[in-house]
Amino acid sequence: MDVGDSPLLKFAADLRSLRDKAGGSSYRQLGARAHYSATTLSDAAGGRKLPTLAVTLAYVRACEGDEAEWENRWHEVAAEVLPQPPANEGHPPYAGLAAYGTEDAEWFFGRDRTLDDLEARIRDRRFAAVFGASGAGKSSLLRAGLVPRLPGSTAVTTPGEVEVRPEKLDLGRDLIIVDQFEEVFTLCQDADQRAAFIDALLDAECRVVLGVRADFYGHCAQHPRLVEALTDGQLLLGPMGPEELRQVIMQPAVKASCTVETALVSRLIAETTGQAGVLPLMSHALLETWRRRRGTTLTVAGYEAAGGIQHAIAQTAERTFTSLEKHQRALAREVFLRLTALGDGTEDTKRRLPRAELDANVDVDVVLDRLAHARLLTLDRDTVEIAHEALIRSWPRLRNWLAADRDGLRTMRQLTDAATTWHSLGRDPDALYRGSRLDTAVEWTQRENVRTSALERDFLTESLAARDRERHLAHRNNRRLRQLVALLLVLLVLASGAVVLAIRAQQQAATERNLSVARYAANEAQNRRAAGDGGLANQLIIAAYRLSGTGDLRDLVLSAHASAGADMISRSVLPTGPALSPDGTQIPTARVPDIADGRVYKRVGGLLTPKNTVTSFTVTSSERAYATTTETPDARIWDVTDAREPVVAHTFTGPVTRVAFAPAGGRFLVTVEGASEAKIWDATNPREPKVLGVLTGHPRWITDIAFSPDGRTLITIDNQSTVRFWSLANPAEPKQVGELDDGEDVSTVALSPDRRTAAVAGANGTIRLWDLANPWQPTRLARMTGHSDKVLSLGFRRDGQALASVSKDDTVRMWNLADQRHPTQQARISGPTDGVYGVNFGDTPDWVITSNADGTTRSWEFDVNEAIARMCETVDQPITEEEWRRNFEGIPYDSPCS
Template sequence: MGGNGVGRRERRLDPEAGPVQRFAAELRALRESVGRPTYRTMADKVPFSVTALSQAAAGRQLPTLAVTLAYVDVCGGDPGEWERRWRAASAEAAALTGADDGTRPPYRGLTRYEPDDAALFFGRDRLVERLDGLTRAHRFTAVFGPSGSGKSSLLRAGLIPRLRAPGAGAGTDAAAAPAAVRVLTPGAAPMTTHADRLDPVPDTEADTWLIVDQFEELYTLCADPAERNAFVDRLLTATAADSRLRVVVAVRADFLGRCAEHPGLTAALQDATLLAGPMSREELREAVVRPAAASSLVVERALTTRLLDEVEDAPGGLPLMSHALLETWRHRTGRTLTVTGYEAAGGLRGAVVRTAEEVYGELTAPQAGLARRILLRLVAPGDGTPDTRRPAGHAELDLGDPDGTRAVLDRLVAARLLTLDDGTVELAHEALITAWPRLRGWIDAERDRLRVHRALSEAARTWLALGRENAALYAGSRLAAAREAFVHDPRGGEPAPGELTPSERDFLAASIHRRRRAVWLRRGLSAVLALLVLVASGTAVVALRARATAQAERDDAVFGRITAEADRVRETNAALSARLDVAAFGMRTTPELRTALTTDAGRVLSTRLPGHDDIGSAVAFAPDGRTLASG
């Protein structure tokens, strides 16, 4: 049927000619199955024109997903089934275009633009111009901007090519060609890692430029405040009048407060700060259209308009747009990037998810587990700030399966989800953290464990750097937290395999061993002290018993001597015998002694009272019974 609804024979289709004609033939068959309604009748029921519906089944190009679903809805088809068919046809058509035939794509996807990509870097000319002027006027400059605002690309593909261009800024001494341009990111140990790169090139009047990207790593990765301050102080030497250094740093905007903690840095940034804000609509248009034009490609006007509408008010949308364009390029029709290809790629936010899920879904179960552990290692959970990416060395990704790790890394790098740079691996962009729900879910589920792991990794590096010094091992609450996170069998005490690197496992195992040894020593000392207490107590008891026995034996001997003496003098000196009986009675009571005292009480007893020269005729006791008066 024609566009005017009058019957007209449609051109013959060959389903064997490719996925586009095969899909069109299937749409025609669906329309035939419901009585072949005219396209005008169909157009009256959906928000698409007669031409759009007729072209959907013409077989010249794949229709958009929206047109396809409208066509299917009118003909009573299953939308879910037809969406799957459409995506399969789109993927097959993209493969046939030779998108991966070695042709360099005009878009970088999630990865940043590098100096070699300057010919494809558009939309930031005015910002590059302002940055160039600011860096010529100040020796220390900072670029602040939210994640996804293009700070890294601005420095690498915008500023650096301008610095290296012959005659750039000619006419002033400050604008002379640089002696060197060094690009670095702080990492966990900036002074240790970059000490030899912070000095200017000697024996030249030309400036050495230090481009410090991802400056926020000083606060997310460097745990040593002293090293952090030393690094900042070293960079600030560029502000000296005789310095041959120029420093440009790129900082995520939410770390401005952390930068203000350093007085010198605060002073340096007062008049030398550039804010990388969102691109204007015209700048976005340049970023969409001009890279394609540079590669002799065309972007459909409808696609350009749709992208601008979706990205213009989307915070951090630039990396998502770049990735969506890269995937649309893979689904291009000839030399044209179309809305159909854009929808097949998943759209602005769906393209990242689609790419990530496709890669993840193609991994084996063991590889999927490795991918999860690798990706989580490349994230630094925020502490009051959004989560950030975290570069990791290859050694840190040694999780017990080198071949599997290599295969996973190759797949993720090929999909531009990860990047390899100077022996380190990192997420292509922080946008992946928020855009990929699966990764977001892993992070949220493991957030506390990730913080423990990041601290453990840093502690293990310090321990190795100190020659495995025992004083650097974990103890107390830090060891308890690490054991809870990574030791699944408390009785065995060994870290679970596959979750930690060999150095991390050695560190945690050594910490656990040291803790056990300390516990054993305390228990042994307690046992020895308890034994000594028992021995001392036993000795005291024995001594007391021996003393009591000796005392009793002595008393027996004294008692026996007193009673024996009393019996000896009983007939010759009754008074003395009675006094001895009383003394003996004070020591012990026996029947014999009671009898002797009874006998003594019935006898007349006398005693000599000194102090008289003559015979005493009378005596009297005082009332206290202790004093005797005689006369």
């Protein structure tokens, strides 16, 4: 059968190919394993119609394929081949992604008990607030639930609608509801204006109710008067219970003269109970299921065709996006990126966009109309915004856009704000970009798929013109300065005082000139590297650092060296697995005398299903190297001593979610099974580990485990970010010996070699140091900021005087802990950090190594002199005098790698 271009035929052909790879079993044999008839499985791979999701997954399971991958494939094909919702459908009983408004009160169900509580609080107090996760239903509760219940006049607004200006608040009503109160912090950068807005609400004579996203609770705590007002006026909106969810599902359908299959009700309740932010996802899935109803019945089949809770939003967004013309898709991408506010220690949030920020043309109007019709966007008279933040979390394409270049998106947002400010000031020249901000913005606009508005293009054009004028003026001033220096040198003969003045003026001029030239050369180095001329780029950045020697230029040198990976082979580190065990022991190389790349040696990560699941590494006392992985369905221990042929040493049975070796020879091994049971194994013989003890009764789910450097202490992190310390002195009976809960997110932890200091970090990028002299009452020593995204791993140097950190912001940083109460950042290296699970120090104080989940390692050299030496070893052609003059005008020629 010809595969052709049909998604359905391609899907069927891939099913047949999967069967062939599984050994070519007959459909009768597959049927016995899948518990479906041979005819059903044959039809599934026939390509005449799309099989159901259940049949597809049974087929894949029988062929030992990746069920998650094929489930995503099924939803993609279903979005293209299954019948689409009708264009004119009347008033739907569910709101989809949008919140219920005051006009939707008759369709709002499930929150009666919460509304009774909130109404009682408002009667007793003048000021109250509803806190809840994004998607918990705060806006619907306030607008469709609370407002209809209350007598008198009520005003509902958001900070964005009144531009955080107190005079725009309608305080003459009996009650004012400020929904999405977190916009006070995300949209207003003026602290005084923000404080004035909050004070106006606190001083109002009417009653006030706030709706606030729970992850902005800490922001509210920064205002003492607001804390005092909310002391007894807080209502935390948690997940709905099963009976409340049943009302949300069934009552709107009953009102619309429809019924819901009992199996669908049970499935929805099972999938949503206890989930705080799932309401918009469920509402959207129900809306799409209602559009695919059979007669007046909402069915499980319609729910699966809609993609379910996990895929309905993504399916609608993807279907709408792909239906656009190619140039309209580019416009849609720009719209979504501009409508998203990047989180700084919090989740990404939606942003209300002034319509004037987008170019006025027909294509933009068409894109906005199409997206609004699909209920992905909400259009107002002068503004545009995403219907709900659930779209940001659930649409893979949008998540990929946001993750691809977060620094670029921040550059875009800063450019937009700067251009708007410039325009509002009457295009004042003093508000234009200059220096590195201009260079960064111009470099960003030259990237692929980058679009700017007409106002932003005018702003950059004027900024570049102003820079050219300033450079011309600076050149003229430099010429005059040189003349002045010459005059001062003449006057040197006449007076010793003139000598001092001349020398100081010359030194200051030279310092300023060197700094200006060095920054220009560093910027040119980035352009040359982007053009593929790495050798010249390295020489330019080395020369710039030697000329000026500032910290940012030092970091650029280290980052350039890291990107080249020059020291991977020179230090004889095998590119096949973690180079060091957690206690710093290097992989034994006696069996692999000649170093080669991944084309010769197999990566452990390339042998895993799914890939990228290496979790830890150790070298035993017999100099054998072992790695652990959490593969599906079983965790494994891999013998990687022979890097050419890694082999499975042991396979665990059961649902293992975490596995890790203890350092110092790897005697202990810990696995986490289920939610909160940890087993301690004797891994002296990793091929036959034996259970020594079981850590049961852990109060919460274990999300991660770690060891102290000496392997005598086990550390667990639970799903509420509490860190617990367990002594393994008697592994048969692990004993808790300490606990740390600093009230912030914790996803990684490290102990110093003397076990007296702990470092913890999480999603907001901050690192906290704690004194464990009393492990039951730790004392915070310091708070280290610098990372702009989640910290992936931490590692102390063996002397305890330095800490290495790795973050999703694609930086590796080294911190000087000589004074633990006042730590300082020693240096920062930029480079990809996807998949990193561990970080440690090499055999020199400034050499850091990260371990990746695909079984590879990467070196990061923080000794700038060592980095320069390694970079110069790769230079084939020294910089020419002509190239030097082009980049270092007025500086004597000095080849950096001669």
